[in-house]
Amino acid sequence: MxxxxxxxxxxxxxxxxxxxxxxxxxxxxxxxxxxxxxxxxxxxxxxxxxxxxxxxxxxxxxxxxxxxxxxxxxxxxxxxxxxxxxxxxxxxxxxxxxxxxxxxxxxxxPCWIANDVDAAALGVYEILRRDDCGLRDLAYLNIGTGVGAGVILDGRIYRGQNGFAGEIGHLLADPDGPQCACGLQGCLEAVASGPALARQWLASGRHSSVEALFAAVGRGDDKATLILRRAVEHLTRAIHTLALTFDIDRIVIGGGVADVGTSLLMGALRRGLRRLQSRSPYTRALNLADRIMLKPPEPVGVIGAAALTRWSRSE
Ligand SMILES: [Zn+2]
The missing domain is CATH 3.30.420.40 (ATPase, nucleotide binding domain)
Incomplete structure (x- = not known):
């Protein structure tokens, strides 16, 4: 060394x-x-x-x-x-x-800090750029304990005026839905995060965990499949919103729920996006089903955190 x-x-x-x-x-x-x-x-x-x-x-x-x-x-x-x-x-x-x-x-x-999802988005960008040097924009959608997106535009984290850019966990998904930690009712995070999925599976009278929910979906359990389908409908609309707002090249899916339910979740999201695309040529042009991808296996959080030093120096 x-x-x-x-x-x-x-x-x-x-x-x-x-x-x-x-x-x-x-x-x-x-x-x-x-x-x-x-x-x-x-x-x-x-x-x-x-x-x-x-x-x-x-x-x-x-x-x-x-x-x-x-x-x-x-x-x-x-x-x-x-x-x-x-x-x-x-x-x-x-x-x-x-x-x-x-x-x-x-x-x-010198030292720099960023929100963890923003840092992970930068880590994803660093990794994908190794094979695609033309990549400029992406959103990293974290579906875990919370739901949120980090947005990279033209190679830089886009935070917005007050750091709220990409905080789509608080999009209003279901006005009659459960209370969210932010104080509103029916936010995306309150209906589609890991704890929200586990809570719905508990409400069905079964063991409460995201792992148990996905295992039941894998066995073809109707109730579990319905819970996942509803969550995916909300997530699909959020991905549509992200794409229409920023027209980003890639939407990368990660987080604890994606780690547990990888192929079931990605398959359900792609089917949901194709259903949306099948209804309109305009939406088909967004080609959303092919623009989502699973997070690379590398530890994007720590890579993105380290990349803050390079990113910030070049400002
Ligand atoms: Zn909220």
Whole structure:
């Protein structure tokens, strides 16, 4: 790795999840040098901040010059202030975690942060660009504990004025649907996220988990199939909305629900999109069924977090 008398430059990416944190250091060619998975310290700004600082310190080693750190984490991220709030599963509410200023006090390297889904979208972009250097735009649709999309336009994360761009989990899917954590009723997240699917399967009197739901769909269970079909109808409309809003090249599907139900979910989404396309030549021209794809297998969260350092430097 390092040559005598010359420090090798590394960047570190940190993907902070509700239960696990994945961090990795990369060389200047973006090859992984070392990586680390630890339990996320949660319970408030001090715990989360300390956990991130300790994780970065563990990855650093003698003979390496740290060129930059990128962090993806849940919640409402203010990239310019370097802070995050409303990351409820980390125990962060109205009081912001000023993670960049905390890191600046301990590190001699610049640091950038982004929402975790935005960072994952950038990671997807980095990976797909290896085989398709003409790729400019994509949306990464995360279907997991929450539902949201990270949007890459012309090679850059599009956050919007206040960081809400792509937060399609709060599209109003069903006005009579269940309460959403945001306070509205019937949001996409309240009807099609992992917890929403598990809750509906529980309401049917069965064991409550997304894994059990997909297993039942695989066995041909009518009730499970109906729950999945309803969720897919909502997700199909959301994909249609994303495509019409941004006309992106690719819509990449990932997240915990996609990890569990991979082929069943992708098959159902493609059938739903083809049904939509069959009703109108205009919609057929969008070619949505062929523009969705499953997330690449690489750890896009940590790759995208590290890529924030390169992306931000070129601004
Ligand atoms: Zn909502």
């Amino acid at each position: 390092s040559q005598a008398m010359e420090l090798s430059g590394v960047v570190i990416g940190v993907d902070v999840g509700g239960t696990k944190t994945h961090a990795a250091s990369f060389d200047e060619h973006f090859n992984v040098i070392s990586d680390l998975k630890v339990s996320t310290l949660t319970g408030g700004v001090d715990q989360v901040g300390t956990g991130i600082i300790n994780t970065i310190a563990t990855l650093q080693s003698e003979g390496q010059q740290l060129k930059g750190v990128g962090i993806g984490l849940p919640g409402i991220v203010d990239g310019s202030a370097g802070s995050v709030r409303h990351a409820f599963n980390l125990g962060i509410g109205d009081d912001a975690l000023d993670i960049v200023s905390r890191l600046n006090a301990t590190l001699r390297a």
